[in-house]
Amino acid sequence: xxLCKSCKxxxxxxxxxxxxxxxxxxxxxxxxxxxxxxxxxTSKLMDIRQCSSVIYEEDIVYGGRRTLEKALREVCDNYxxxxxxxxxxxxxxxxxxxxxGIIRDxxxxxxxxxxxxxxxxxxxxxxxxxxxxLLADNMKPAAPKKNSINLIGLFSDDFKIDADLKAVRxxxxxxxxxxxxxxxxxxxxxxxxxGACLNVxxxxxEPVGAYMQxxxxxxxxxxxYPYGIGNSKKFCKAIYDALNIKSHFSLDALERITLERxxxxxxxxKKFYGMPAAVVGDGVRAASLKAFLESELGLNVEVxxxxxxxxxxxxxxxxxxxxxxxxxxxxxxxxxxxxxYNIPLIRYTYPVFDSISIGNKNYAGFSGVINLxxxxxxxxxxxxxxxxxxxx
Amino acid sequence: MDxxxxxxxxxxxxTDFNSSPHDYGYSGKLSxxxxxxxxxxxxxxxxxxxxxxxxxxKYVCRRGYLPAYNAQCTELEEEDIIFGGEEKLRAAIIKTxxxxxxxxxxxxxxxxxxxxxxxVDSVIKSLSNTMSCKIIAVNSEKFSHVDKRxxxxxxxxxxxxxxxxxxxxxxxxxxxxxxSEAMTAIVENLMTGQEPREKSVNICGxxxxxxxxxxxxxxxxxxKALDIEVNAFIPNCTTQELITAPRxxxxxxxxxxxxxxxxxxxxxxEYFQAGxxxxxxxxxxxxxxxxxxxxxxxxxxxxxxxxxxxxxxxYRELGEVREYFDKFTFALVxxxxxxxxxxxxxxxxxxxxxxxxxCVRMKEEDMVFDGISKETKELLMKNIRLALLNSGSxxxxxxxxxxxxxxxxxxxxxxxLGDQIPDFPVHAHKFLRGTGKVIPMDMAGYGNMIKGFAxxxxxxxxxxWQNRDEAFCLPEYYSGVxxxxxxxxxxxxxxxxxxxxxxx
Numbered sequence: 001x002x003l004c005k006s007c008k009x010x011x012x013x014x015x016x017x018x019x020x021x022x023x024x025x026x027x028x029x030x031x032x033x034x035x036x037x038x039x040x041x042t043s044k045l046m047d048i049r050q051c052s053s054v055i056y057e058e059d060i061v062y063g064g065r066r067t068l069e070k071a072l073r074e075v076c077d078n079y080x081x082x083x084x085x086x087x088x089x090x091x092x093x094x095x096x097x098x099x100x101g102i103i104r105d106x107x108x109x110x111x112x113x114x115x116x117x118x119x120x121x122x123x124x125x126x127x128x129x130x131x132x133x134l135l136a137d138n139m140k141p142a143a144p145k146k147n148s149i150n151l152i153g154l155f156s157d158d159f160k161i162d163a164d165l166k167a168v169r170x171x172x173x174x175x176x177x178x179x180x181x182x183x184x185x186x187x188x189x190x191x192x193x194x195g196a197c198l199n200v201x202x203x204x205x206e207p208v209g210a211y212m213q214x215x216x217x218x219x220x221x222x223x224x225y226p227y228g229i230g231n232s233k234k235f236c237k238a239i240y241d242a243l244n245i246k247s248h249f250s251l252d253a254l255e256r257i258t259l260e261r262x263x264x265x266x267x268x269x270k271k272f273y274g275m276p277a278a279v280v281g282d283g284v285r286a287a288s289l290k291a292f293l294e295s296e297l298g299l300n301v302e303v304x305x306x307x308x309x310x311x312x313x314x315x316x317x318x319x320x321x322x323x324x325x326x327x328x329x330x331x332x333x334x335x336x337x338x339x340x341y342n343i344p345l346i347r348y349t350y351p352v353f354d355s356i357s358i359g360n361k362n363y364a365g366f367s368g369v370i371n372l373x374x375x376x377x378x379x380x381x382x383x384x385x386x387x388x389x390x391x392x
Numbered sequence: 393m394d395x396x397x398x399x400x401x402x403x404x405x406x407t408d409f410n411s412s413p414h415d416y417g418y419s420g421k422l423s424x425x426x427x428x429x430x431x432x433x434x435x436x437x438x439x440x441x442x443x444x445x446x447x448x449x450k451y452v453c454r455r456g457y458l459p460a461y462n463a464q465c466t467e468l469e470e471e472d473i474i475f476g477g478e479e480k481l482r483a484a485i486i487k488t489x490x491x492x493x494x495x496x497x498x499x500x501x502x503x504x505x506x507x508x509x510x511x512v513d514s515v516i517k518s519l520s521n522t523m524s525c526k527i528i529a530v531n532s533e534k535f536s537h538v539d540k541r542x543x544x545x546x547x548x549x550x551x552x553x554x555x556x557x558x559x560x561x562x563x564x565x566x567x568x569x570x571x572s573e574a575m576t577a578i579v580e581n582l583m584t585g586q587e588p589r590e591k592s593v594n595i596c597g598x599x600x601x602x603x604x605x606x607x608x609x610x611x612x613x614x615x616k617a618l619d620i621e622v623n624a625f626i627p628n629c630t631t632q633e634l635i636t637a638p639r640x641x642x643x644x645x646x647x648x649x650x651x652x653x654x655x656x657x658x659x660x661x662e663y664f665q666a667g668x669x670x671x672x673x674x675x676x677x678x679x680x681x682x683x684x685x686x687x688x689x690x691x692x693x694x695x696x697x698x699x700x701x702x703x704x705x706x707y708r709e710l711g712e713v714r715e716y717f718d719k720f721t722f723a724l725v726x727x728x729x730x731x732x733x734x735x736x737x738x739x740x741x742x743x744x745x746x747x748x749x750x751c752v753r754m755k756e757e758d759m760v761f762d763g764i765s766k767e768t769k770e771l772l773m774k775n776i777r778l779a780l781l782n783s784g785s786x787x788x789x790x791x792x793x794x795x796x797x798x799x800x801x802x803x804x805x806x807x808x809l810g811d812q813i814p815d816f817p818v819h820a821h822k823f824l825r826g827t828g829k830v831i832p833m834d835m836a837g838y839g840n841m842i843k844g845f846a847x848x849x850x851x852x853x854x855x856x857w858q859n860r861d862e863a864f865c866l867p868e869y870y871s872g873v874x875x876x877x878x879x880x881x882x883x884x885x886x887x888x889x890x891x892x893x894x895x896x
Contacts, residue, residue: 271409273813274825276401295820295860298813300848324844326401341398377409381457385406389431390455390605391597392625 011127028089424570441502
């Protein structure tokens with residue numbers, strides 16, 4: 001499997017675990033716990049707040065009540081969390097246990113939320129949406145704070161998320177307050193999300209924006225991820241325009257600094273013009289990255305995949321094989337293609353499990369342009385290629 | 393072969409990514425010798441010189457991505473320069489044999505040893521009798537570097553010898569090329585006479601241009617289709633394969649000829665001077681290349697029919713694509729004044745593109761740097777006009793176009809064809825990077841290149857690109873690259889280089 005379509009459980013899990021003070025109980029067989037944690041923990045080894053109810057054969061025969069009750073009690077005792085999410089996997093939902101009843105009967109002193117997330121019921125995006133609707137259902141109406149926004153559609157296990165968020169805050173400047181990042185924030189902050197006067201929804205999460213507008217009257221705009229100079233400017237302008245405020249600072253200055261820095265690599269950057277490449281990624285990021293690569297660096301993106309939408313009826317193995325692509329932008333799963341064709345892989349989208357991102361090396365915003373270019377150049381310079389000699 | 397150009401692009405990007413240092417200086421001749429020896433699978437080079445030479449020449453300029461990791465150095469110090477470095481050279485050879493057990497060691501003298509060469513031959517001679525490893529010395533024909541007039545001469549040659557459809561090969565690099573010196577040492581001290589095999593060639597793996605390794609792979613495929621065996625890529629093979637290299641009936645070389653000439657003198661191996669890929673652009677150029685090789689091998693007649701058949705097949709396959717190009721209008725904008733006649737021929741004849749404008753962007757500073765005289769410049773313009781005439785082009789020729797004129801031109805056509813990136817603010821959706829750098833020398837590869845070009849046009853003329861109202865103009869990215877010191881360094885280099893060029 002090379003595409004990150006995944007399943008509903010992964011989407012629900014990613015939303016639930018993104019809440020920084022949550023605990024997650026996956027009521028399923030152990031594999032669901034293993035897989036989700038593997039992709040979550042690569043860059044956050046200290047952030048393990050999840051467990052499995054460990055559904056076993058006898059649960060299939062006699063029902064999962066005892067197992068879930070025990071797991072719930074353990075979760076309430078062992079985690080210092082503001083909220084507990086119980087995610088039900090495929091097996092649990094096939095068993096049709098009365099999950100709500102069991103939770104009620106267990107009488108835990110925690111705020112427990114259930115997300116029905118059997119993998120067979122939908123893809124990752126649907127799981128994310130369900131989870132975020134649930135979060136919206138538990139928000140508290142509030143008077144909007146001036147010039148404050150929520151960013152919707154960013155997850156704690158997105159590659160480079162912390163560095164990117166820092167860059168986004170810098171990009172927006174002090175005039176704009178980020179009320180909450182949904183769902184990557186504390187539970188309290190998420191509950192206070194209606195206190196923002198604008199929801200900035202990343203591509204793919206429009207239904208969440210519409211839902212919150214319906215419930216709380218918060219208007220929303222759909223934003224492209226700020227990759228590249230053009231998209232960074234567009235991102236800022238869209239938000240400032242929607243809030244009807246004038247920026248006190250000039251993006252031109254940031255652009256100039258970026259270009260000055262890029263001058264150190266100007267000859268390499270020029271060489272990117274016309275380079276064939278493939279871009280695979282989630283709906284939040286892929287289109288924006290493609291636009292940056294094509295419009296600003298002049299790459300020829302021959303193969304493009306938005307994993308939120310484009311996976312049906314397309315044979316990407318074949319498309320990549322037939323293409324001229326000599327660089328792939330994607331997740332760790334795209335490494336298979338990179339290895340097969342002996343070409344570099346630039347990791348930027350979930351899941352990334354063969355590299356870590358714990359520093360400040362963002363890809364978003366103006367400074368992200370520099371980091372992306374740097375990684376692209378280095379990936380070529382350090383490429384394994386004709387190691388035994390140039391010809392023959 | 394794959395139906396795509398991935399291997400060509402990989403060769404282009406992975407092996408030739410950092411070429412800008414050449415704007416500010418050239419590597420010393422050791423670099424060419426290091427390349428030659430570094431490519432031999434079981435050989436180790438020993439740089440006989442000071443430690444700094446050993447340190448930096450491990451980086452091999454021609455293949456910057458692949459240093460000569462095992463390269464050794466005698467690390468001469470002041471007293472060695474005064475009293476001789478024989479013992480250090482002897483010790484280095486013995487240690488290298490112990491450590492790497494190479495089939496061959498090549499001693500490459502640094503410039504300090506060039507001044508006091510005497511001890512090298514005696515050391516090699518005394519050690520050669522005691523070990524099975526072959527040991528050769530690379531003799532320096534000239535001090536420091538190849539003749540400074542070569543670049544200008546090569547350019548003038550390419551302009552003067554263009555006869556309206558192709559170039560005649562007359563130019564060869566003169567003495568002082570490190571690669572040639574190393575190859576000559578191999579020819580004289582390593583190779584042995586062999587019974588030549590019919591329909592067998594050696595291909596010299598050096599200086600086939602950017603992406604050359606994939607280009608040469610394509611050549612090998614094309615030769616195989618003509619039932620011609622590649623005996624060896626030299627020097628990109630083993631020591632034993634170099635020893636028996638005279639088995640081939642023909643050497644195919646680029647522009648470094650002296651070693652091939654010496655091989656002919658010693659072993660009777662004929663050579664074919666391909667020059668550069670520019671001589672054989674296009675399907676018909678490729679046909680001509682292999683016909684010339686076949687003639688040199690004495691199999692011109694059967695090869696000729698096979699080539700014609702394959703050429704016609706590729707043209708048939710390209711019929712639809714060539715019709716597709718007819719839907720659009722194009723301007724060709726190039727500062728590559730030498731390449732323009734070739735590009736015009738190529739686009740008009742091979743691609744079937746009807747050019748509306750041809751804009752020449754000759755920068756005065758580049759002309760000076762390349763040593764192009766006014767007369768040569770005029771000859772070049774004559775060549776361009778001849779290319780337009782010969783290819784039946786109706787394009788309007790615009791000389792020394794200003795930025796405003798170029799903007800007007802780009803507004804009047806669907807696409808602008810350029811060299812690499814535009815040097816005027818044309819929008820990215822209009823600009824098509826020319827294919828000047830990726831020139832397969834096999835018919836299938838070339839056909840794929842044209843098909844690939846069509847798919848780029850298809851994409852850029854589609855809604856995804858056409859609806860982009862703010863496609864970036866690349867020059868905006870680099871408008872600031874007018875750094876005073878950068879310019880100063882380039883100017884300094886040019887002036888010092890030119891000064892040497894004319895021997896003043």
